[in-house]
Amino acid sequence: MPPTAAAESSRAEELRRLLNRAAHAYYVLDAPEMEDPVYDRLYRELLDLEAAHPELVSPDSPTRRVGGAPADGFRTVEHRIPLLSLDNAFSSEELEAWFARLLKVMDRTPEAGEPLPPLPMVGELKIDGNALALSYEQGVLVRAATRGDGERGEEITANVRTIQAVPLRLQLERPPAWVEVRGEAFIPDGTFAAINAEREARGESLFANPRNACAGTLRQLDPGVVASRRLDFFAYTLHLPDDWSPVRADPARPRSQWESLAWLAAAGFRVNPNADLCPDLAAVEAFFTDWETRRAQLPYATDGVVVKLDDLRLQADAGFTQKAPRWAIALKYAAEEAPSKLLRLVAQVGRTGVVTPVAEFEPVPLAGTTVSRATLHNADRLAELDLRAGDTIVVRKAGEIIPEVVRVLSELRTPGATPLQLPPNCPECSSALVREEGEAATRCVNSSCPAILRGALRHWVSKGGLDVDGLGSKLIEQLVDRGLVGSIAGLYRLDAALLASLERMGETSAQKLVAALEASKQQPWHRQLYGLGIHHVGAVNAKALAKAFPSAVALHEAAAEQPEAITAVFGIGGEIAESLRQWFATPANLALLAELQALGISMAAPEGEQGVGGESDGPGGAGHLSGQTFVLTGTLPSLSRSQAQTLIEAAGGKVSGSVSKKTSYVVAGAEAGSKLTKAETLGVAVLDEAGLRALLASGP
Numbered sequence: 001m002p003p004t005a006a007a008e009s010s011r012a013e014e015l016r017r018l019l020n021r022a023a024h025a026y027y028v029l030d031a032p033e034m035e036d037p038v039y040d041r042l043y044r045e046l047l048d049l050e051a052a053h054p055e056l057v058s059p060d061s062p063t064r065r066v067g068g069a070p071a072d073g074f075r076t077v078e079h080r081i082p083l084l085s086l087d088n089a090f091s092s093e094e095l096e097a098w099f100a101r102l103l104k105v106m107d108r109t110p111e112a113g114e115p116l117p118p119l120p121m122v123g124e125l126k127i128d129g130n131a132l133a134l135s136y137e138q139g140v141l142v143r144a145a146t147r148g149d150g151e152r153g154e155e156i157t158a159n160v161r162t163i164q165a166v167p168l169r170l171q172l173e174r175p176p177a178w179v180e181v182r183g184e185a186f187i188p189d190g191t192f193a194a195i196n197a198e199r200e201a202r203g204e205s206l207f208a209n210p211r212n213a214c215a216g217t218l219r220q221l222d223p224g225v226v227a228s229r230r231l232d233f234f235a236y237t238l239h240l241p242d243d244w245s246p247v248r249a250d251p252a253r254p255r256s257q258w259e260s261l262a263w264l265a266a267a268g269f270r271v272n273p274n275a276d277l278c279p280d281l282a283a284v285e286a287f288f289t290d291w292e293t294r295r296a297q298l299p300y301a302t303d304g305v306v307v308k309l310d311d312l313r314l315q316a317d318a319g320f321t322q323k324a325p326r327w328a329i330a331l332k333y334a335a336e337e338a339p340s341k342l343l344r345l346v347a348q349v350g351r352t353g354v355v356t357p358v359a360e361f362e363p364v365p366l367a368g369t370t371v372s373r374a375t376l377h378n379a380d381r382l383a384e385l386d387l388r389a390g391d392t393i394v395v396r397k398a399g400e401i402i403p404e405v406v407r408v409l410s411e412l413r414t415p416g417a418t419p420l421q422l423p424p425n426c427p428e429c430s431s432a433l434v435r436e437e438g439e440a441a442t443r444c445v446n447s448s449c450p451a452i453l454r455g456a457l458r459h460w461v462s463k464g465g466l467d468v469d470g471l472g473s474k475l476i477e478q479l480v481d482r483g484l485v486g487s488i489a490g491l492y493r494l495d496a497a498l499l500a501s502l503e504r505m506g507e508t509s510a511q512k513l514v515a516a517l518e519a520s521k522q523q524p525w526h527r528q529l530y531g532l533g534i535h536h537v538g539a540v541n542a543k544a545l546a547k548a549f550p551s552a553v554a555l556h557e558a559a560a561e562q563p564e565a566i567t568a569v570f571g572i573g574g575e576i577a578e579s580l581r582q583w584f585a586t587p588a589n590l591a592l593l594a595e596l597q598a599l600g601i602s603m604a605a606p607e608g609e610q611g612v613g614g615e616s617d618g619p620g621g622a623g624h625l626s627g628q629t630f631v632l633t634g635t636l637p638s639l640s641r642s643q644a645q646t647l648i649e650a651a652g653g654k655v656s657g658s659v660s661k662k663t664s665y666v667v668a669g670a671e672a673g674s675k676l677t678k679a680e681t682l683g684v685a686v687l688d689e690a691g692l693r694a695l696l697a698s699g700p
Helices: 003-027 036-052 092-105 189-201 210-218 223-228 257-266 281-297 312-318 379-385 450-460 473-481 489-493 496-500 507-520 525-531 539-548 552-561 563-567 574-584 587-598 641-650 674-682 689-697
Strands: 076-078 121-127 130-137 140-146 152-154 178-186 232-239 276-278 302-309 328-332 337-349 354-366 369-375 392-398 402-408 442-444 629-633 654-656 665-668 685-687
Touching: 003 036, 092 281, 092 328, 121 257, 121 281, 130 210, 140 152, 178 210, 189 210, 210 223, 232 257, 257 312, 276 281, 281 302, 302 312, 337 450, 354 379, 354 392, 354 442, 369 392, 369 402, 379 402, 450 473, 489 507, 489 587, 496 507, 525 539, 539 563, 539 654, 552 563, 552 574, 563 574, 574 587, 629 641, 629 674, 641 654, 641 689, 665 674, 665 689, 674 685, 685 689
Parallel strands: 629 654, 629 665, 665 685
Antiparallel strands: 076 152, 121 276, 121 302, 130 140, 130 178, 178 232, 302 328, 337 354, 337 392, 354 369, 392 402
């Protein structure tokens, strides 16, 4: 080889080594060791070298992660070692039955009355993704395939090369002649949300969930599309040739599953850090229970725990059934999606009169709880589902919290089933329901509707409103159902004797409630305004409006005659101004205000705090932080959130509950969550408590 060619070959090899090491540090270890501009410069140098000298291109080159023309299709390949599926267990009893079978196969069943023998096992989170089989020869990735039927799968090497967590070359001094690695490809939740947001912006259909998106991505014919979806990968199983022995610099040959995970990490793979070596079955059950709640905090989906016998020699002794290893089992959490039979559709009336269709169905276990109801949001969603009487539906928990109907299994539908719709009249007061043009909501507009009244009372006495302790939903239902209260004002005409006669109320409780109602009259004007439940006027907006318009009279005048004065308030738009106009234009609402004032509720700020409104200041009025929006997240060292909010508002700033491009600062403390992540994504400035105090002190 000529000297120049030898030098170029050596340089290409050195660049591959440096870039692969940097990618491993960044994507696998989460510990970057090379600045982005340096990486980009070296990558461009290697790209230019390979373009000028194609013979220097090697399978482990970082430039091969995205390259080549789209494939015409995928060829079927036979796995060197089959990818068998696992048997499932759905309860502690089924796990214990599996363990008893394992002990029997291994001739370790204890005598009656004796404790179970300690048998180390490894607990690993079951990632809800797609299994891959990776084949390495002389340390270089030569093939990647899907699970397929376990014996054969589709060869998708070009696509898997785009996954940064999959090493193109093993980090071993003397790699085995071949290595087979099994693992799970997946799309992290944050990445999935970003992908769907991008698709929505382009007018494309959204992916149903990360697992389906991952499966569809892996079968893309264009590796460039795969690269854009930013898949991730965890390795969990290792197969080595029997005759391989490592050199001193390489990790020892593993003798257990726990050591296999360490070997994979040393060879350059990303291994899930949340595995545990469990000495016995009780420890396995504790591991499973622990992660049942903690998994909600993970940035990826997991639907259970995989339990494996740790000792590889004992695994071999236990062997396999026709379709699964005897030495491993998947212990699954309660299904996140489940079918159920629709029993009925009910219409639920909220405090603003919005009527929401709610599906009631046969109870099903979902993510640790039993659910039997799910909201269908509005008439449009009801029509979209094409829900009919007696349908079989699929239910899941959105964000593992809120039950929702995902789809209808129309193929199981009874012929001639009746389509379901919202009723034409309110189920509470029989008034005709109204749906205004351009609105998704269907409403009851009868202000005397019992459902609206119950909601209005609950809102008035809530923590953000007048904060009346002792007046819960059950008592409110009694007051409304018996006709004892016909409006918010009616609460202040209740006496202790009447309250004491109600169910679950004694004389002491009644007296405390009357005292709490009396004390609530002293709550500040912004709480009174929020408590009225005006559409679109939340707690933050109520503070801003109360500062700018220090009485209901002032706000009424502005809503009727100067809507531009309302929209001039920082954070208040035309939608809120119109909502206020409509509310004050309703005679019954004006009568309510007069009645509340007659009962001793000021509906105004104290005279000493009243000033000229309508300025564009933040809730704190004029100040050096005027016009700036803050979001608080996490726990600050010495300030509570309410204290921090008070300081910010006193300096003229506004505190919001959500992060957007318009956010000026995010103030982050310990255990800050998704708001901090979103701020970093949007490039919003982040302050700690010291930074906030410095900013507050910087004013005049």
